[in-house]
Amino acid sequence: MNSVRALRGTGSRLLAGLAAAPARTASLAAVIVGILLPFWVGPYWLSALVWVLIFALGALGLDVLTGRTGQISLGHAFFLSIGAYTGAVLGLTLHLSALLWIPAGGVAAGIVGGLVAPTALRLKGLYLAIVSIGLVYIGQHIFTNVAYLSGGPGGRAMPAPTFGSLSFARGLSIGPVFIDENGLYYYLAFVLLALAMLFVRNLGRSHLGRSMTAVRDGELAGAVLGVNVARTKITAFVVSSCIAGVAGALYGSYLNFATPGQFDLVLSVQFVAMIIVGGMGSLWGPVLGALFVWGLQSELDNLAGSLPFLQGGTHTTGMPVGDAAAVVYGLLLIVFLLVEPRGVVGLGHRIALLRRRRRVLQSAPDMVSSVTSSSG
Amino acid sequence: MTTFALLLFAGVALGGVYALVALGFTVIYRASRVINFAQGELLALGAVLTAWLVSAHGLPFWLAFAIGAAVTAAAGLAFQFLVLRFAISKPDFTIVMLTLGLATVVNAALDARFGAAPMANGDPWGSSVLRIGNAGLPWVQIWTIVTAIVLLAVFWLFNRYSRSGLAMRAAASDAEAALAVGISLRRVHAIAWALAGLVACVGGVFLGGYPNSVSPQISDVALLAFPAIILGGIDSTTGAVAGGFVIGIVQDLTAGYQPQYASWLGQNFYLVAPYVVMILVLLVRPYGLFGSRPAERL
Numbered sequence: 248m249n250s251v252r253a254l255r256g257t258g259s260r261l262l263a264g265l266a267a268a269p270a271r272t273a274s275l276a277a278v279i280v281g282i283l284l285p286f287w288v289g290p291y292w293l294s295a296l297v298w299v300l301i302f303a304l305g306a307l308g309l310d311v312l313t314g315r316t317g318q319i320s321l322g323h324a325f326f327l328s329i330g331a332y333t334g335a336v337l338g339l340t341l342h343l344s345a346l347l348w349i350p351a352g353g354v355a356a357g358i359v360g361g362l363v364a365p366t367a368l369r370l371k372g373l374y375l376a377i378v379s380i381g382l383v384y385i386g387q388h389i390f391t392n393v394a395y396l397s398g399g400p401g402g403r404a405m406p407a408p409t410f411g412s413l414s415f416a417r418g419l420s421i422g423p424v425f426i427d428e429n430g431l432y433y434y435l436a437f438v439l440l441a442l443a444m445l446f447v448r449n450l451g452r453s454h455l456g457r458s459m460t461a462v463r464d465g466e467l468a469g470a471v472l473g474v475n476v477a478r479t480k481i482t483a484f485v486v487s488s489c490i491a492g493v494a495g496a497l498y499g500s501y502l503n504f505a506t507p508g509q510f511d512l513v514l515s516v517q518f519v520a521m522i523i524v525g526g527m528g529s530l531w532g533p534v535l536g537a538l539f540v541w542g543l544q545s546e547l548d549n550l551a552g553s554l555p556f557l558q559g560g561t562h563t564t565g566m567p568v569g570d571a572a573a574v575v576y577g578l579l580l581i582v583f584l585l586v587e588p589r590g591v592v593g594l595g596h597r598i599a600l601l602r603r604r605r606r607v608l609q610s611a612p613d614m615v616s617s618v619t620s621s622s623g
Numbered sequence: 624m625t626t627f628a629l630l631l632f633a634g635v636a637l638g639g640v641y642a643l644v645a646l647g648f649t650v651i652y653r654a655s656r657v658i659n660f661a662q663g664e665l666l667a668l669g670a671v672l673t674a675w676l677v678s679a680h681g682l683p684f685w686l687a688f689a690i691g692a693a694v695t696a697a698a699g700l701a702f703q704f705l706v707l708r709f710a711i712s713k714p715d716f717t718i719v720m721l722t723l724g725l726a727t728v729v730n731a732a733l734d735a736r737f738g739a740a741p742m743a744n745g746d747p748w749g750s751s752v753l754r755i756g757n758a759g760l761p762w763v764q765i766w767t768i769v770t771a772i773v774l775l776a777v778f779w780l781f782n783r784y785s786r787s788g789l790a791m792r793a794a795a796s797d798a799e800a801a802l803a804v805g806i807s808l809r810r811v812h813a814i815a816w817a818l819a820g821l822v823a824c825v826g827g828v829f830l831g832g833y834p835n836s837v838s839p840q841i842s843d844v845a846l847l848a849f850p851a852i853i854l855g856g857i858d859s860t861t862g863a864v865a866g867g868f869v870i871g872i873v874q875d876l877t878a879g880y881q882p883q884y885a886s887w888l889g890q891n892f893y894l895v896a897p898y899v900v901m902i903l904v905l906l907v908r909p910y911g912l913f914g915s916r917p918a919e920r921l
Contacts, residue, residue, distance in 0.1 A: 319716065366902065369909040373658045373719065373857070377849045378905060381898030384846075392889030512846075516727055523720060570735035577727030584717050584724065585709050 281437050285430045293429045295545035299537050300436035301497045306521040306533035307443055308490030313519070314527030315451065316483040317463030318367070321515045322379030323491055325386035328510035329356040330492030331405065331499030332390065332397050338406030338500075345408030349439075349496050356492025357485045364484035368477055383512050390507035402506030405499040408435060432501050439497070440534070443490055448530050450486070459483055463528075513573075520576045524583050526590030535591045539579075544572040625758050630879040631872060636764035636829075638871025639771030643826035644848035645855065645863035646778065647819035652857045653795035654815035655707070657718040662823055663845030664729035669695035669824025670744075671737050674837040677745030684745050692824040698729075699820030703813050711808070726842075733839040741836035748832065763832035774825060775864055778818075782860065787814055795858070847874070847894075850901035853911050862913035870897045 285293055309323045330352030337348035363382065367375050390397040397403060407415045407428070415435075418427045426434070450456045458479040461469030470476045499505035517540060525536025547568045551557040558567050587593045644666060651659045673691035676682045682690070702725055710718050748766060752759030782788040787810075793801040794811040802808055823845070830844060831837035851870045855862025878893035885892075904912060 317716070319719065366906060370905060373715070374853070374905065374909065376660075376719065377658065377853060378902060380846060380849060381895075381901055385895050385898055388889060388892070388895040391891075512843075513730075516723060519720065519723060520727070566735040570731040573731030574728050574735075577724045577731065580724035580727065581706055581721055584713075584721050585706070588713075588717060 278441065281441075285426070285433050290427075290429060291549070292545070293433060295541060297429060297432045297436055297501060298545075299541045300433065300440050301494055301501060302518075302521065302541055303534040303537035304436065304440045304443055304497070305491055305494035306518050306525070306537050307440070307447055308487045308494060309518045310522045310527060310533045311447060311450070311459075311490065312483050312487035314522050314529070314532065315456070315463065316459040316480060317466075318480065318483065319373070319376040320379045320487075321376055321512060321519065322363075322382035322386075323487075323518045324510040324512065324514040325379075325382045326356040326360060326488040326491035327495030327498060327514070328386055328390060328505070328507065329359050329488075330495030331505045331510070333492070334496035334499060335403055335405050335505060336396060338408075339404060345406075345410055348406065349408065349493060352496030353489045353493035356495065357489030360488025360491075361481065361485045363488075364481040367484065368480050379515075380512060383510070383515060387507045387510065390510075397505070397507060400507060402504050402508075404504050405502065407503075408432075408500060432497075436497055436501075439493060443493070444530055444534075447490075451530070455479065455482060460528075517576075520580050522590075523588075524576065524579050524590055526592030527588075529589070529592045532590050532592045539591065540572075540576050543575055544568065547572050547575075626879065629758055629760075630875050632760060633764055634872035634875030635868060636767040636871070637875055638868035639767050640826045640830045640867075641848045641851045641871050642864040642867030643771055643774065643822045643829075644845050645851040645867040646775065646860065647822045647826075648848065648852045649855075649857065649860050649863040650791075650815045650822075651819050652852075653860070654791060654812050655718065656798075657715055657722065658857065659819060660719065660722045661702070661726040661729060662819065662848070663842035664726045664733070665695050665699060665820050665823040666827035666830070666845040667733055667839050667842035668698060668729060668827075669820070670827030670831045670837045670841055671733055671742070671839055673824070673828050674742040674744050674831060675737065678742055684747055687745065688824075688828055691828065692821050695824035696817040696820040699816035699818075699823075700813055703816040707812065707816075708809065730839065730842060737839055739838055739840060741838045744828065744831040744835075744837050746828070746832055750834070763829070767829040767832065770825065770829065774822065778822075778860075787811075791815065847897050850897035853901045854904055856911035856913040859913045862911070866912075870900070873897065873900055 284296065288296065305323065305327060308326075309320065312318050312320055333355040334348045334352040337343045337351050338345065343351075367378065370378055391400050408431075409415065413419060413431075415428050415431045418425060419431060420426075451459075458469065458474045461472070461474045462476055462479050462483075466476055495510075502509075521536030521540050522533050523536070524539050525534065526532030547554075547557065551568050556566055557571055583590055587597070589596065644662060647662050647665070648659060651657065651662075669691045672694055673684075673687045676687035676690060677684055680687075706721055706725070707718065710721055746763065748762040751762050753762060753765060782791065790801070790806045791811050791814065793804070793806055794808055798808060801811075826845070827837075827841060830841060835841075847870065848867065851866035852863045853866070854869055855864070855866030857863075874893050874897055877896040881888055881892050881896075882890075
């Protein structure tokens with residue numbers, strides 16, 4: 248009896264564990280799994296995982312602004328493009344080390360974010376969302392026309408990272424272990440994501456993080472209590488754009504090229520979908536969201552040959568995979584907003600709560616039953 | 624001078640389209656206090672469907688137009704009944720994001736079904752023009768202006784004199800009070816979404832007229848109605864319509880003169896000019912030119 252229950256509970260326990268287990272254990276497990284993962288999966292899924300990590304980084308940046316500070320932005324793609332083109336100019340045109348051009352992408356995007364923020368500050372809620380759409384189109388217009396930076400509408404090549412003698416294109420041998428280009432990108436993105444998550448976690452516990460929560464939950468109330476709303480919003484903007492810039496530099500680099508057309512509204516909406524599906528305002532939400540949205544796309548890509556209604560493999564008719572994925576994550580966006588606005592992370596919390604309630608019921612049924620029945 | 628007059632006329636026609644799209648935004652905003660990010664996709668749905676019925680099935684244009692408008696209105700209604708109904712007490716943020724979800728789904732579905740290949744609009748006017756002296760006014764533009772003005776007038780009468788219009792105005796001014804005197808908010812929302820779908824389709828079909836063509840990407844153009852509602856203020860119907868005409872004229876004049884006088888702004892600057900105007904306006908007046916500043920309360 249007990250073993251049956253244990254088996255049935257494994258899946259839910261896994262999810263609940265993510266939410267309820269001490270954060271340190273969970274993070275440690277994630278790091279170990281993360282380091283070993285490239286040795287388990289094939290090249291196809293390794294490449295998909297690199298995308299997941301890069302998108303998780305971008306989504307983490309958006310979550311600082313939207314999930315933690317409550318400012319709706321559809322302009323995230325614009326800040327990614329700043330990071331990507333900064334990386335391209337410094338890495339390819341000036342031949343600098345990746346130690347310089349990747350952070351520089353973040354710094355440049357952060358500076359632009361800081362310049363835009365005061366304008367955005369004057370706007371509340373929906374107005375900001377609209378203006379941020381304008382930002383995406385204006386950014387695309389600038390990068391299409393400033394050809395000596397961006398290569399114009401056709402785009403330009405992006406640098407592969409080099410750290411001193413380590414070149415990503417050649418791979419790396421450590422004793423008997425050889426790590427190819429995909430693997431190196433994986434570890435680079437992994438380290439950057441881990442650092443960003445550590446930073447965002449600490450940010451959330453700092454004075455600034457509490458101010459962000461106050462601005463999100465009640466701007467006026469926060470201001471009355473002494474929160475500097477303007478400074479908080481500007482900082483959130485800068486941090487969010489900075490993380491986006493780093494993600495953009497990686498994104499362009501892993502793709503080998505960048506065109507202004509890539510950084511469109513659809514990309515911004517994808518990030519919004521990621522943080523909502525994963526869970527806003529939580530550390531793991533953006534990561535789970537990116538895993539979901541990109542995992543979905545990769546899985547559909549993988550299955551395209553064998554599913555009759557998808558385009559790919561031998562058949563050329565049917566739905567393009569990108570569109571199919573967009574339909575699914577659009578629907579997921581709707582379902583999660585209606586059913587569980589805290590996203591996948593919220594599902595974990597909910598399951599943990601249910602399990603705890605059941606445990607309490609089992610240990611002291613008489614005492615609790617009257618309480619639960621009266622509360623419904 | 625003739626060039627200027629022609630550009631101005633084309634601008635008014637384009638403005639009529641923006642005014643219709645902006646009207647769609649405003650109607651929904653007034654009913655439920657959200658911006659419908661799927662308005663552009665509704666517009667694309669109507670335009671693509673109409674063009675497809677004409678070109679692939681040989682339906683007469685007017686019949687296709689009527690079917691397109693009906694389907695688009697039904698799509699708006701369906702979204703209200705299937706999704707938004709369950710979100711009535713949720714925060715604004717949730718509802719806005721729901722419309723974004725709808726936009727994603729419709730956009731991808733249209734792209735999957737119709738691809739990026741442009742279709743002919745199938746309207747009876749084509750590229751024919753009305754000759755006045757040396758100048759020629761495209762019939763498409765004339766009919767756009769006529770239709771826009773007629774539709775806007777009909778909406779104004781509906782809003783002003785019908786019971787439903789009264790209910791919509793009551794709901795816009797105070798939803799709770801409206802509920803208390805027996806107005807069905809659900810019905811108000813349903814009417815708003817159907818109306819928004821209808822005007823979106825009309826706007827889309829006229830936007831697809833010569834020299835343009837129809838493809839799912841036409842939804843991008845609809846986003847240019849955002850600057851219109853910002854100029855006019857989201858909660859003002861008259862403001863949105865006025866904003867639509869202003870943005871249309873600004874855009875066409877920019878298209879006509881910027882390459883010659885301000886070429887350093889880059890190619891196709893007219894496509895982003897409305898956004899630039901919008902940001903400048905918002906810098907000076909954060910709630911739009913005619914928008915009302917909401918009272919804040921703890």
